[in-house]
Amino acid sequence: MFKTTVTPRFGDVDGLKHVNNIVPAIWFEQARNPLFEIFVPDFDLSYEKWNLIMVRTEFDFVGQMYLGMDVEIRSYISKIGNSSFTMYQEAWQNGKLAVKGKAVAVHYDFVNQKSVPIPDSIREKLMEHFIEGID
Template identity: 65%
Template sequence: MIITTVTPRFGDADGLRHINNIAISEWFEEARNPVFRFFTPDLDLSYEKWKLILARTEFDYLGEMYYGDDVEIRTYIARIGNTSFVIAHEAWQRGSLRAKGQAVTVHYDFLNKKSMPIPDDIRKKLQEHLITEDKK
């Protein structure tokens, strides 16, 4: 599991004084960077180096989050396939799970416009963070 701490910005709060739901998407994206580094260590976004494409995201909002308290984003791998994997996230604030989500990510060759098998060395790194529902 990878832990990322996010400090909500004033602009993340909405008129109801809680964190707007769009902030969760941004925080989860930020928390994916350590996983992205398995594939592209310098996070270079050039077509020659970047090897991932986002295929799907989903979010469940479980409780309100508030400005003024840090949020812990817990990131782990929920599934590893041949060419894709699922990154799972949980947002915790004040000791409670407030949101969760997943992102289906594909190992992708942008120059040839096709998915590629995940290399064994990267698969091993992903497996270090594999947590399935039955292991939670």
């Protein structure tokens, strides 16, 4: 599991004075950096080097978040297939779970535009962050 701390900003809060539902999507993306780093250690964004494509995201909003307190994002791997894998993420504020999300990415060859099996070396590193019983 990776922990990432983020700080709500003034404009993240919408007219209902809660963090807007788009914001956790942004925080979760940021919190995926350590997972991306397993696949592309130098964050090289060329088609030759970058090898991940997002195919699905989902978010369950189970609580409200507010301005004035940091939020902890917890990121896990919940499923590993042949070429795809699922990240499971949670946003916690003030000891309460506010958002649960999943993101499915595919190990992808951008030059030839096709999915590629996840190598064992990467699979092992992903498994260090595995959480049981989610997907």
